[in-house]
Amino acid sequence: MEDIKPTMFKVTVDGVEVEVAPGTTIMQAARQIGPEVAPPAMCYYEPLKGSGGKCRACLVKVAAGSAKDPRPMPKLVASCITPVQDGMVVENFTNPQVVEARKGVVEFLLLNHPLDCPVCDQAGECHLQDFAFENGVSTTRYEEERRTFEKEDIGPYIQLHMTRCVLCYRCVYTADQITDGRVHGVMGRGDHAEISTYIGRAIDNDFSGNVIDVCPVGALTDKTYRFKNRVWFSKPVDAHCDCDKCSGKVQLWYRGDEVIRVTARKNEWGEVKEFICNTCRFEKKKTSDWVIEGPTKVNRASVISANKYGANLIKKPDFALKLAESQYKKIDDSRPYVNEMAEIKQSEDYKALMQKNESFFKK
Amino acid sequence: MSLKILTEHCSTPGIETLEVYRKKGGYTAVEKALKKMTPDEVVEEVKKSGVRGRGGAGFPMGMKWSFLAKPEGVPRYLVCNADESEPGTFKDHYLMKTIPHLLVEGMIISSYALGANKSFIYVRGELMYVIRILEKAIEEAKAAGFLGKNILGSGYDLELVVQPGGGAYICGEETALLESLEGKRGNPRNKPPFPAVKGLYQSPTVVNNVESIATVSWIVNNGGEAYAAVGVGKSTGTKLISASGHINKPGVYEIELGLSCDEFLNSDEYCGGVRTGHRLKAVVAGGSSVPIVPGSLFLKNANGEDRLMSYESLSDGGFATGTMLGSGGFIVFDETACIVRNTWNFSRFYEHESCGQCSPCREGTGWMQKVLNRIEHGKGSMSDIDLLVDVSKKIEGNTICPLGDAAAWPVASAIRHFRDEFEWHIKHPLEATKPGAVYAGAVLV
Numbered sequence: 090m091e092d093i094k095p096t097m098f099k100v101t102v103d104g105v106e107v108e109v110a111p112g113t114t115i116m117q118a119a120r121q122i123g124p125e126v127a128p129p130a131m132c133y134y135e136p137l138k139g140s141g142g143k144c145r146a147c148l149v150k151v152a153a154g155s156a157k158d159p160r161p162m163p164k165l166v167a168s169c170i171t172p173v174q175d176g177m178v179v180e181n182f183t184n185p186q187v188v189e190a191r192k193g194v195v196e197f198l199l200l201n202h203p204l205d206c207p208v209c210d211q212a213g214e215c216h217l218q219d220f221a222f223e224n225g226v227s228t229t230r231y232e233e234e235r236r237t238f239e240k241e242d243i244g245p246y247i248q249l250h251m252t253r254c255v256l257c258y259r260c261v262y263t264a265d266q267i268t269d270g271r272v273h274g275v276m277g278r279g280d281h282a283e284i285s286t287y288i289g290r291a292i293d294n295d296f297s298g299n300v301i302d303v304c305p306v307g308a309l310t311d312k313t314y315r316f317k318n319r320v321w322f323s324k325p326v327d328a329h330c331d332c333d334k335c336s337g338k339v340q341l342w343y344r345g346d347e348v349i350r351v352t353a354r355k356n357e358w359g360e361v362k363e364f365i366c367n368t369c370r371f372e373k374k375k376t377s378d379w380v381i382e383g384p385t386k387v388n389r390a391s392v393i394s395a396n397k398y399g400a401n402l403i404k405k406p407d408f409a410l411k412l413a414e415s416q417y418k419k420i421d422d423s424r425p426y427v428n429e430m431a432e433i434k435q436s437e438d439y440k441a442l443m444q445k446n447e448s449f450f451k452k
Numbered sequence: 453m454s455l456k457i458l459t460e461h462c463s464t465p466g467i468e469t470l471e472v473y474r475k476k477g478g479y480t481a482v483e484k485a486l487k488k489m490t491p492d493e494v495v496e497e498v499k500k501s502g503v504r505g506r507g508g509a510g511f512p513m514g515m516k517w518s519f520l521a522k523p524e525g526v527p528r529y530l531v532c533n534a535d536e537s538e539p540g541t542f543k544d545h546y547l548m549k550t551i552p553h554l555l556v557e558g559m560i561i562s563s564y565a566l567g568a569n570k571s572f573i574y575v576r577g578e579l580m581y582v583i584r585i586l587e588k589a590i591e592e593a594k595a596a597g598f599l600g601k602n603i604l605g606s607g608y609d610l611e612l613v614v615q616p617g618g619g620a621y622i623c624g625e626e627t628a629l630l631e632s633l634e635g636k637r638g639n640p641r642n643k644p645p646f647p648a649v650k651g652l653y654q655s656p657t658v659v660n661n662v663e664s665i666a667t668v669s670w671i672v673n674n675g676g677e678a679y680a681a682v683g684v685g686k687s688t689g690t691k692l693i694s695a696s697g698h699i700n701k702p703g704v705y706e707i708e709l710g711l712s713c714d715e716f717l718n719s720d721e722y723c724g725g726v727r728t729g730h731r732l733k734a735v736v737a738g739g740s741s742v743p744i745v746p747g748s749l750f751l752k753n754a755n756g757e758d759r760l761m762s763y764e765s766l767s768d769g770g771f772a773t774g775t776m777l778g779s780g781g782f783i784v785f786d787e788t789a790c791i792v793r794n795t796w797n798f799s800r801f802y803e804h805e806s807c808g809q810c811s812p813c814r815e816g817t818g819w820m821q822k823v824l825n826r827i828e829h830g831k832g833s834m835s836d837i838d839l840l841v842d843v844s845k846k847i848e849g850n851t852i853c854p855l856g857d858a859a860a861w862p863v864a865s866a867i868r869h870f871r872d873e874f875e876w877h878i879k880h881p882l883e884a885t886k887p888g889a890v891y892a893g894a895v896l897v
Contacts, residue, residue, distance in 0.1 A: 141642070142642040142852060145851070148850060165850060193812065193843075193846030193847075194846075194850070201818075236818075256808060256809070278807050279803055279805065280814050281808075282808035
């Protein structure tokens with residue numbers, strides 16, 4: 090019998106061509122190429138059906154609709170929900186209109202956001218931090234009062250801090266699709282809309298903890314972990330156990346020898362691979378509960394991977410390490426750090442690095 | 453007297469009853485369509501008529517009908533959008549409460565043409581008394597055999613349901629309306645898929661405005677070509693305009709498209725001119741969502757040619773100097789109106805009505821409202837004006853549904869045409885915040 094090969098669509102994203110199956114979205118096609126061209130996503134979450142299209146962070150310009158009809162699309166489109174056509178040409182980071190629109194989206198999302206990163210548990214693995222750092226501007230034009238809410242306990246394990254919410258609807262979809270019954274949702278509308286439970290109800294079922302993992306910001310936090318540690322001081326380790334409710338494949342977060350948090354494993358886009366149950370998440374906080382597989386390879390662009398928020402993103406670690414070393418010595422009184430720094434500054438190595446840095450800044 | 457297609461019998465006493473309505477020739481179109489025409493022939497007539505969607509976007513209705521997917525074994529639905537809540541627009545409200553059978557008759561023919569066996573009229577929730585009028589009309593039509601099983605022996609069944617709306621402006625957006633009709637939160641859907649492919653309950657659906665559907669019976673009776681003969685260019689037929697504001701005779705008027713704007717505003721047959729003793733300052737020609745224009749640009753376009761009440765003529769000049777016919781919510785401002793206050797008022801409406809689903813509209817509408825509030829209350833700064841323009845640009849076109857555009861246009865156009873008035877408010881806060889104070893330098897007609 091002859092092999093039936095599906096016709097593949099050729100799509101170009103930021104000048105890179107890729108072949109994808111029909112029905113793929115622009116976002117998925119770009120992710121296949123790699124993180125350099127993948128649009129940011131604040132609401133889209135691949136494992137959740139129906140998610141996407143809301144945050145407008147992933148807006149792209151379709152410069153040519155398809156090979157048959159190469160007219161550009163009149164408006165920017167949300168890449169997470171727009172299916173590709175054969176011969177489609179997409180402009181992402183290369184289009185000034187897109188860059189400008191994304192700056193706008195960052196500004197809108199931060200408008201009512203408290204920016205309390207220093208005391209927020211999500212800091213370090215926050216999608217909004219990453220998104221704002223990569224696509225936004227560092228100042229605000231907003232002079233008005235920000236919208237605030239009271240913190241709310243929804244169930245024994247989860248706290249809702251609505252002030253930080255960006256209304257991505259991910260937790261709503263999670264509760265709809267992963268758990269037996271949804272008791273929370275979006276109330277009100279416009280900029281006064283909020284996530285909340287029905288009056289007097291608490292979120293109480295075996296998979297409710299997953300809403301914490303899908304939340305892109307610090308709006309839904311784990312009450313067993315609140316204010317225990319900063320993400321970047323803890324060490325993630327892959328582990329598993331026999332669980333009759335879920336796959337049991339988790340990530341343990343260690344501080345010293347202590348398991349301070351258990352989460353589901355995430356892929357490089359920050360999306361949960363397999364949802365886990367509440368018993369695994371909240372109750373098994375001892376190393377002896379788990380079979381350790383080994384340290385998690387962090388390939389997601391986040392603070393946990395070194396120097397995410399430095400200036401020279403690519404060939405930086407060398408330079409940063411040297412600088413960190415010299416800075417570290419500053420603290421130590423017994424060492425003549427000034428001379429050493431001057432020495433480093435004299436070296437060819439340092440000059441080359443600075444030049445590289447400079448050219449990056451110019452870009 | 454110009455041709456009246458929809459409002460001809462509106463002043464007849466008792467027209468809301470089936471008896472009087474039939475005496476005036478009502479339901480003859482249903483008989484003609486169901487007995488003598490195939491559904492495709494009805495669609496063809498509507499296509500020929502060139503009637504455009506009267507809800508605001510002006511998309512040709514026949515074309516919308518022909519896009520309807522017709523897969524085997526899947527029901528199709530017709531939904532009438534009667535969730536009229538745009539500030540300045542009240543034509544559907546008038547039509548439904550005065551002559552409900554016109555809509556019911558149009559729904560029967562349209563459903564027949566589209567092959568829908570269950571159709572819905574989604575009425576704005578605030579209009580409970582109109583809902584009761586419609587329900588009574590449907591009862592009468594059912595008793596007379598125009599609804600239900602095997603209508604007039606043609607073998608065609610139709611059930612017509614009136615659904616009270618959820619009480620939100622956003623439910624007038626067609627996909628949000630469908631969500632609301634399904635019993636969900638009225639959030640607009642991502643498109644594609646369009647309702648013509650996957651609409652109500654994931655089935656092919658057509659959503660039409662009240663006024664559009666009400667024209668169908670006339671088109672069936674008199675033929676699409678007769679309808680197309682009225683009007684000018686691609687703006688065929690007649691349109692209901694709900695005129696309000698500083699005019700001598702506010703009300704709902706039926707005009708033949710292509711009437712000159714000057715005549716509509718000043719003739720005694722229609723608005724009767726600007727309030728006696730006052731002069732024209734600005735006009736919102738098609739409901740609060742369309743760009744506001746100064747009186748001079750409403751009467752004549754940028755080249756000095758007379759403007760006509762038609763889709764093309766009003767939008768002549770693009771957004772720089774033109775506006776839109778929209779849903780026909782015609783609001784007139786004389787020199788006593790403060791544009792800043794009015795713009796703030798509109799933006800308050802959009803902040804309140806934004807569904808909060810996508811971020812530019814959710815956050816942007818609130819931001820614009822707050823900045824405009826400051827300017828209006830004497831606490832603005834000069835940079836706020838450019839800020840407003842920039843924010844409106846970042847909302848426009850970047851949202852899921854057109855509510856974002858609708859919120860951005862009035863602000864952007866008010867600043868475009870009345871920038872000096874905004875500057876006056878900022879430079880002279882003490883004067884501007886006095887009760888009834890209005891900028892004196894505006895150009896009047």
